[in-house]
Amino acid sequence: MSASALSDVGLYGLAVMGQNFALNMASHGFSVSVSNRSPEKVDATVARAKEEGNLPLRGFKDPKSFVDSLSKPRKIVLLVQAGAAVDATIATLSELLEEGDILVDGGNEWFPNSQRRAKELEPKKIMFVGMGVSGGEEGARNGPSLMPGGPREAYDALSPIISKCAAQVDGPCTTYLGSIGSGNYVKMVHNGIEYGDMQLIAEVYDVLKHVAGLTNDELSATFTDWNQGELQSFLIEITAVIFSRKDDLTSSGHVVDKILDKTGMKGTGRWTVQEAAERSTAAPTMAAALDARYMSGRKGERVEAAKTLKGPSTIPQVPKAQLIEDMKAALYCSKICSYAQGMNLIKAASEHFEWGVDLGECARIWKGGCIIRAAFLDDIKNAYIKNADLDNLLVDPFITSQILERQAAWRRVVTLCVASGIAAPAMTASLSYFDSYRRARLPANLVQAQRDFFGAHTYERVDKEGVFHCLWDDTHKEIGDIAGRMAGEL
Numbered sequence: 001m002s003a004s005a006l007s008d009v010g011l012y013g014l015a016v017m018g019q020n021f022a023l024n025m026a027s028h029g030f031s032v033s034v035s036n037r038s039p040e041k042v043d044a045t046v047a048r049a050k051e052e053g054n055l056p057l058r059g060f061k062d063p064k065s066f067v068d069s070l071s072k073p074r075k076i077v078l079l080v081q082a083g084a085a086v087d088a089t090i091a092t093l094s095e096l097l098e099e100g101d102i103l104v105d106g107g108n109e110w111f112p113n114s115q116r117r118a119k120e121l122e123p124k125k126i127m128f129v130g131m132g133v134s135g136g137e138e139g140a141r142n143g144p145s146l147m148p149g150g151p152r153e154a155y156d157a158l159s160p161i162i163s164k165c166a167a168q169v170d171g172p173c174t175t176y177l178g179s180i181g182s183g184n185y186v187k188m189v190h191n192g193i194e195y196g197d198m199q200l201i202a203e204v205y206d207v208l209k210h211v212a213g214l215t216n217d218e219l220s221a222t223f224t225d226w227n228q229g230e231l232q233s234f235l236i237e238i239t240a241v242i243f244s245r246k247d248d249l250t251s252s253g254h255v256v257d258k259i260l261d262k263t264g265m266k267g268t269g270r271w272t273v274q275e276a277a278e279r280s281t282a283a284p285t286m287a288a289a290l291d292a293r294y295m296s297g298r299k300g301e302r303v304e305a306a307k308t309l310k311g312p313s314t315i316p317q318v319p320k321a322q323l324i325e326d327m328k329a330a331l332y333c334s335k336i337c338s339y340a341q342g343m344n345l346i347k348a349a350s351e352h353f354e355w356g357v358d359l360g361e362c363a364r365i366w367k368g369g370c371i372i373r374a375a376f377l378d379d380i381k382n383a384y385i386k387n388a389d390l391d392n393l394l395v396d397p398f399i400t401s402q403i404l405e406r407q408a409a410w411r412r413v414v415t416l417c418v419a420s421g422i423a424a425p426a427m428t429a430s431l432s433y434f435d436s437y438r439r440a441r442l443p444a445n446l447v448q449a450q451r452d453f454f455g456a457h458t459y460e461r462v463d464k465e466g467v468f469h470c471l472w473d474d475t476h477k478e479i480g481d482i483a484g485r486m487a488g489e490l
Contacts (some may be wrong), residue, residue, distance in 0.1 A: 132187020
């Protein structure tokens with residue numbers, strides 16, 4: 001095959017995401033080769049390319065002809081199911097690739113797997129990139145947020161393609177995040193924030209429906225109005241649409257009321273919470289959202305429990321207009337806390353793995369294409385531009401002013417939820433995160449005293465240097481400057 005006939009890029013894995021991203025690249029003028037384990041999907045993708053304007057896309061039904069069709073250094077994007085399927089695909093293609101070629105995994109992958117795969121490909125000098133892709137099917141076709149991590153040389157070779165194919169909001173919604181693992185990690189945290197966002201919105205819905213008594217049409221109008229201001233975001237926008245959708249199957253009511261209250265998940269939220277624990281970074285909003293999904297899965301148990309476990313007999317009455325405004329303020333504050341937790345988690349991992357992730361750039365590339373795109377990402381981006389070493393988003397002067405302005409409403413909402421017997425785990429967790437972070441002294445001194453009592457784990461004092469241990473139940477005397485050998489783990 002002549003050099004002029006070779007494709008710019010290849011895509012392997014032609015489920016909907018793969019098909020759409022291949023067509024995205026082709027529609028931006030890049031010649032694309034596609035392949036898939038199932039030949040019929042190759043035919044379907046080629047047919048779509050013809051239907052959409054004879055886009056420069058060719059299909060190949062065996063791995064060798066697919067690889068041979070690509071210009072060097074070969075660039076191949078994999079969009080296959082995470083896990084064993086990725087390993088199998090890499091094993092097949094790597095046998096056909098050469099030094100300097102680039103493999104890009106665009107799936108939702110656990111970042112250590114990408115680190116392992118990159119290491120395994122090193123002897124062949126094949127470069128490996130783990131790239132988070134956010135935006136769903138529509139984003140893949142029309143412009144996703146792309147989060148690549150891998151060798152800088154590989155990113156530089158890919159950049160002309162992915163920079164054009166990414167969503168475009170204040171520039172392309174992609175950037176170099178760091179070495180291998182960083183892209184997967186940032187996408188994982190994106191998904192954890194997404195969990196928190198969705199749960200917070202669900203809690204607002206619960207209160208507005210069951211306390212304020214809003215109808216679905218009123219809820220739709222409320223979220224439509226909120227989407228014009230500081231809460232403007234993709235999730236607020238689609239929530240307004242969801243509440244407006246009538247049920248076609250029964251010709252009565254709305255679809256949202258017919259949906260079983262049992263939330264599914266694919267694991268990325270759990271990974272985020274696990275990583276938060278690993279990095280000793282508080283992520284209570286995301287953890288609460290994950291727990292809420294687990295609780296939703298206990299549908300049968302909840303139905304039985306509801307027969308005997310009764311809540312408050314009366315619900316406080318709040319003027320509807322005031323409650324709507326309070327909910328708006330509480331949602332804003334709670335969402336900011338969720339993003340703050342996510343940013344701190346990325347920061348902790350970046351420092352540990354020496355990735356050098358730019359948090360301001362993370363906020364910028366999330367502004368378009370992805371599920372958590374939101375107006376206030378500009379404020380978050382600006383906070384990190386002003387201070388790249390910001391300890392916490394909450395202490396940025398602008399963010400601080402916005403939360404302090406709204407905190408009274410936020411507290412009224414959480415108090416109302418408790419008094420009404422309505423669970424608001426994510427919103428309550430966000431407020432507790434704020435209250436813990438803003439206090440110079442926490443009751444952790446008592447916990448450390450307990451640890452020292454039963455395990456001689458020692459403690460530090462506020463008035464003296466050194467490490468101390470107290471014989472609590474005997475002489476009540478302290479022993480100062482104890483060697484670290486006495487400190488245990490709890």
